[in-house]
Amino acid sequence: AHLDNMPSGAVAPGADDNASGIAGVLTAASILGQYEWNCTLRFVAFTGEEQGLRGSSAYATKVYSDTENIAGVLNLDMVGFNALDEPVIELHTKRSIDNNQSDLAIAYLFSNVVASYNLDLTSEIIQDRESRSDHASFWSRGYPGILAIEDFSDFTPYYHSVNDTVYTLDAAYFTEFVKAAVGTFAHMGCLVVPEIAVAPSAISVSILPETSITQTLSITNYSGELTWQLAETPPVSWLSEAITAGQLAIEGIDIPLFFDTAGLPEGVYTTTLTIDSNDPDEPQTSVGVTLTTTLQPPPPPILQYLPWLTKYRSE
Ligand SMILES: [Zn+2]
Incomplete structure (x- = not known):
């Protein structure tokens, strides 16, 4: 002008x-x-x-x-x-x-x-x-x-x-x-905006009563400067998070999630982890969380195919 x-x-x-x-x-x-x-x-x-x-x-x-x-x-x-x-x-x-x-x-x-x-x-x-x-x-x-x-x-x-x-x-x-x-x-003008990715998309845990276990939620930022915060909706007593807010450059963070069935009757419990961020395309991401506490032993883990195993198998 x-x-x-x-x-x-x-x-x-x-x-x-x-x-x-x-x-x-x-x-x-x-x-x-x-x-x-x-x-x-x-x-x-x-x-x-x-x-x-x-x-x-x-x-x-x-x-x-x-x-x-x-x-x-x-x-x-x-x-x-x-x-x-x-x-x-x-x-x-x-x-x-x-x-x-x-x-x-x-x-x-x-x-x-x-x-x-x-x-x-x-x-x-x-x-x-x-x-x-x-x-x-x-x-x-x-x-x-x-x-x-x-x-x-x-x-x-x-x-x-x-x-x-x-x-x-x-x-x-x-x-x-x-x-x-x-x-x-x-x-x-090619605005640089944060780009969030949250994994996994859902978490399911099955443990014995009166025990605890740790799982991981990963938040990764692929562009710009991400500001995020995490909340339980609704809040529950059996789950807690090591970190509930932060900032990320182009990097990722693994957040330990603690599941604890102390004092919890056998049953299936659910909540949702909501991650609010300044990613304009994805201002809120939700991860469904299910906790099953039962005296039944948990099912065996599913064995995955690991490429290096084939090396030993052929010898
Ligand atoms: Zn003029």
Whole structure:
């Protein structure tokens, strides 16, 4: 987004053009900066846009000469004005004859974010190579990008005037537009999220009265930083856990589970271990636990085929 404005008089409030876009960039930075990413996110405010894309042109020239790999550019320019009932936003890409597939991927992502998060916006993808803003500096150097902007047929009448003030903006429309932009940039940015795996999926123990046994529950994290906690639902007296909460980098932990039938009449008892975590796909995992206490001896363990045995068998 650009932070300069084109004054037509003594003052240039530039609320829509383009404090609105800058507020979106700052909001995205303050939120997305809290997370871990597999790629670099840059939140850039350009100057000199109104004089002919000068800031973005200098920037794009520099990153191009440094052969930086830029996956995509999301440019917010005028995202706050909406007078008509329908909250239309425009997503501009290059034309199809310009080979705009990578731009379209960003535009479709933006539309999907609007739909998936139920934002009150109507997004229109326009393949017209609209070049009057900073994304064009990246297009001309071969980088994909889009311009996200308010509806051209419901455009601020205060454009480049002393009356482009915050009072003329539609706060609800602007808020939804910024949410969509933050969501799109998040999905463009390879967010690193925790990935939990819990094993086994169920535990069944059969022991004599007045005895105890230890089993193991494994929690493994495959990505990012996992925070987990463990609880019995419902809590039971015959089971306890060595650890009930923790944090894991990309690693695993074995949690000893103590089963104790002291004072427990013969019978079958059940509970569920629930593991809550910050894994967004799997915020809660459940492991069913069954304890049978009986005077009958436990069944013999099932012998498993072990490859090394064959070696001795053949000798
Ligand atoms: Zn502008």
